[in-house]
Amino acid sequence: MQPGRRHSPAESVALFGYSLTPMILRMLKTRANIKDVASRAGVHPSTVSRVLNPATRSMVSESLAREIVRIADELGYRRNALASGLRTRRTFTVGVIIPDLTNPVFPPIVRGVEHTLDGEGYIAILADSGSKRRSEKALIENMTARQVDGLILAAANRKDPLVDQVIEQGIPLVLVNRTVDKHNVTAVINDDELGIDLAVGHLVGLGHRQIAYIGGPQRTSTGYARYRAFLKTAKKAGIKLDRDLIINAREFTETAGQAAFHELIKTGKHFTAVLSANDLLALGCYDALEELGLRCPEDISVTGFNDMPYVDRFAPPLTTLHIPHDELGVQAATLLLERIENPDTPTKQLRLEPRLIVRGSTAVPSA
């Protein structure tokens, strides 16, 4: 094959003197391109481009435009997004990085993001970083190499060089679910303080005075904010704050929650309720309770945070804080699109309200 030898069907027609049907065309090359449509219509490729782009379509006479559209359809023409993106520097693609898809809080977020993007002609490149920072960095590089128009990160740490890096590169960015300490990023998160307030209020209302707290990793905004909120709220509610009954787990996992609960017991201190910083930690409490032959809520009340799917089916159904995860995703995508349109949009932090869902894991303290 000659270098630069083109295989445009139009040329093939000239070459072989045959009239090629679309079906045959399709067998010759993957797809008709703009040039094919143009030569079929007897116009210049740029005219076709104008017609096929809504923004410039009005530049072309209506009758010709219709004819071109007809031919394009006939040839099954689809714009090559690579070529288009290369030229325009807009890919209508955004990268979404989440730490762990199998953690039930993330699918609804992703879904909200996606549906919002889809409505605007964007598509999402999704990556599950497996919570590993190394791969996260690589993923971001991969995505920027693909010229994504923006990025949504669901796994930021409070201090996050990766986030700084993205910002520095001028790539539109929105954080979701977790945020960073600095306020130089747009983020959509949950109102942690309100959530903890509600949970503490609920427990206190039931009569609990010795409330233990199992928190999450302090490197995450959620873990930190909930911890701070607990200290603050507990003080306000006038309950005894025993430092031994406050444990911040290293991870938001069931096993971490289980271990933490055992630690609480080991202190020998009395407590009638455990406020956990998320559902998984609460679930770990369930495990520990069972191992210790204790009952929930009869012996100990337990609350969670997140309202993961199916926690209402647990034994006992978990009292927890519902976070509108889909809405988190929707808002994150909306804000990102805004930033893509206008990169100078001032950053903003959106805080969605959690709702307390009272179920069977909390009750009036027995002792």
Next chain:
Amino acid sequence: MQPGRRHSPAESVALFGYSLTPMILRMLKTRANIKDVASRAGVHPSTVSRVLNPATRSMVSESLAREIVRIADELGYRRNALASGLRTRRTFTVGVIIPDLTNPVFPPIVRGVEHTLDGEGYIAILADSGSKRRSEKALIENMTARQVDGLILAAANRKDPLVDQVIEQGIPLVLVNRTVDKHNVTAVINDDELGIDLAVGHLVGLGHRQIAYIGGPQRTSTGYARYRAFLKTAKKAGIKLDRDLIINAREFTETAGQAAFHELIKTGKHFTAVLSANDLLALGCYDALEELGLRCPEDISVTGFNDMPYVDRFAPPLTTLHIPHDELGVQAATLLLERIENPDTPTKQLRLEPRLIVRGSTAVPSA
């Protein structure tokens, strides 16, 4: 700005007579390109291209190659995937379409797919079709316009024009989770017959003879295969096959399962166990049982299919069939990559074995 006016930093250097640092470069344009690296290194762009491509790197002298890599790093060069893909017709991107991310069976599949792809330098474009065919078609078009190297569909119907279309277009395709009736597609699914076999065997072993069946939509391969398997296996096991006790729900949902169970009860026929074609349907049975004041497993045993996360925490913990969903994803991605490398690979259907997980929802029949 003149048409065609280039803003390569190298030219800028010449223009202004300044030595520009990488930092300043980055402020001038989004990113250094191959030409920038080339002029900095005093070589031709194609030489840089060769160095930066592992496959062709050996064509360049080792010392020069190293120098070029150094300069590329210094300039923070990243290959523009759009340009590269446009030229090579390989994007290292695959499209993944799933019907509903919030259905817990899909996240692990997606995760398996992604991790496998990631290992090979590919990335996934993910779309949640919301189970809507229309949007599914649009999504596929969007993805092919983006020149994806292949497609993974998790939501095929037994007869699926969309699947036919993709195949016809010559786009490498792998189905996962569900397949089509025709055997002209590569698919990675679960061994439904074995699963049903195990479930029936378990119930029969416990002493159940009147077993009701709540199946899924017959348009899906899973719904159909499990239904056929139940008929076959039940006959083999010598249990009474009462057509009234076999209901195929329209959807794999909790509400559909609930409704189906009520229908079963309305028949007035006696049964001691319900075999459900998936966990969500089984969950619906739980709901109906509660509404009817019946207990599981004391009054009725219930089994599911899928082993969704947390069904072990339900009240009662659900006896079900575990499907290695991550492995499904891993295999699907592996087979797809194979097909991308060699499109003529014969199609194959991989059937992974489910495992029976006996929990608290099944027991010896009381009556």
Next chain:
DNA sequence: ATGAAAGCGCTAACAG
């Protein structure tokens, strides 16, 4: 209203 020409950034065939 349409055409001509140039180039986004990269790679591959060919020449030397």
Next chain:
DNA sequence: CTGTTAGCGCTTTCAT
């Protein structure tokens, strides 16, 4: 081993 050249498919000035 390296440079030259052309072009992937598209969009945009600019010119008419």
